[in-house]
Amino acid sequence: MTAVPAVPSTPTAPTTPALSHDLILRPITGSQEVELFNQLPYVFNHEVADDLSTGRRRHAWLWVALRGDRVLARVGWWCRPGDDAPLLFDILDYAEDHQDVGQLLFETAQAAVFPENGTPVKYTRMIPADWRTDPAARRAVEGRTAIVERCGARPFVERLRFEWLPGTPIPAPSGRLTFRQVAGREELLEVMTDVLAGTLDAHSLLDLRTMTPRQAAEEHYDEELARYPSPRDWWRLATLPSGEPVGFVIAAQGNYHPIIAYIGIRPAHRGHGYIDELLAEGTRVLAATNPARIRATTDVGNHPMAQSFLRGGYVNFEGEILLAWE
Structure with a gap:
């Protein structure tokens, strides 16, 4: 992550008029x-x-x-x-x-x-x-x-922004997965590291150009997930009846709204529809707090996640573009 110098508290405005004298x-x-x-x-x-x-x-x-x-x-x-x-x-x-x-x-x-x-x-x-x-x-x-x-600057990624509103039905649990609270940082990092294999997320792909999957997972955890002010017991790990971890969902309080911050499925368990069940669980956690809305974002190129939001009752209400300097 590039360090940005601190901003002077009283920057000097330009003294030379530009384009016209006024x-x-x-x-x-x-x-x-x-x-x-x-x-x-x-x-x-x-x-x-x-x-x-x-x-x-x-x-x-x-x-x-x-x-x-x-x-x-x-x-x-x-x-x-x-x-x-x-x-x-x-x-x-x-x-x-x-x-x-x-x-x-x-x-x-x-x-x-x-x-x-x-x-x-x-x-x-x-x-x-x-x-x-x-x-x-x-x-x-x-x-x-x-x-x-x-x-x-150059185009970096375009994203889709989704919103769930109170009263929207939440799919009932199928019984295929068991959900429990994430035990701690190390447990989540182990699953996150595995999840990064085959990721479609542009930010994660950029991190993986210069980091190992473990380093990228640690960076994401420390710089984003750990900063959310909401309780860690909102975070859910999904397992099979045998106890094998399938994936996780991070429900959190964002800067302005409750959000689905991260959903990850381990590569060995992709393609079985588990993503919908993880999303539903995260939505249930946040819906229990009586929010005015729940927000979520995914990259335009992440079609599986976008389709899961739509199936889960979320509406694509807005988009987002990001450009970056090398």
Whole structure:
């Protein structure tokens, strides 16, 4: 994992006007400017104020391009609570016909947020599920990705986002599998290491280019799974009646919603429909907490997982694209 340098708390805004003498590029100066930052629409707008108060964002990471009181473009970065540096670049918006302003703002802000040629973090964008068939949505997606590609990023993966709502039926257990709580870190790591053989997940495949399966499993456990604030007794191991482990499901509280964080099936047990039973078990665990919704994500290329979500009563409500710098 690439280390990102800490961000200065008071980055200096550019003093040289750009594109026209009345265009100002700068970070927001405080929480009183959240409404200004949110002039341009996006699904994250309602979260920005709370993200600032919980440490997921910093004022120095939220930049705007202003002409008078009008926001022509904005960019923003996000992190997990407690982190000192951005984890994701997740806001890039510009007013109609102002893509050039968006490009300039991104280049200017990125130079301040990642000083001394630090490697930028991945760019992520939530997109409509039907963006390829909706001309307006497609123009918006391609316009934003063009900006980050011109700055050196390359497509990494496209993902499907799923949602389960209360009242949706959950398939009953078939009796083929027995579920119990994961005994501990070592037990889960042993199964995770086995599961990585033949994985379709783009992030795991990237890890396996430079790590052994065991190292990749440890990295995933320590940097993601262990950080969830929800109880570890939500994690389930599935076994055959003989006690042989088949796979696991990690139900967790994500940053904003309960989530199905990870489902894994050992290679020897794939192709028997166990994935549906693991998903149903994880959904039952979370449904017992009376959530407003349960969310889950999988790569577009992971067709077996996507189809399992649909069979399990989840709806593909949104997509996500990620671009990354080498």
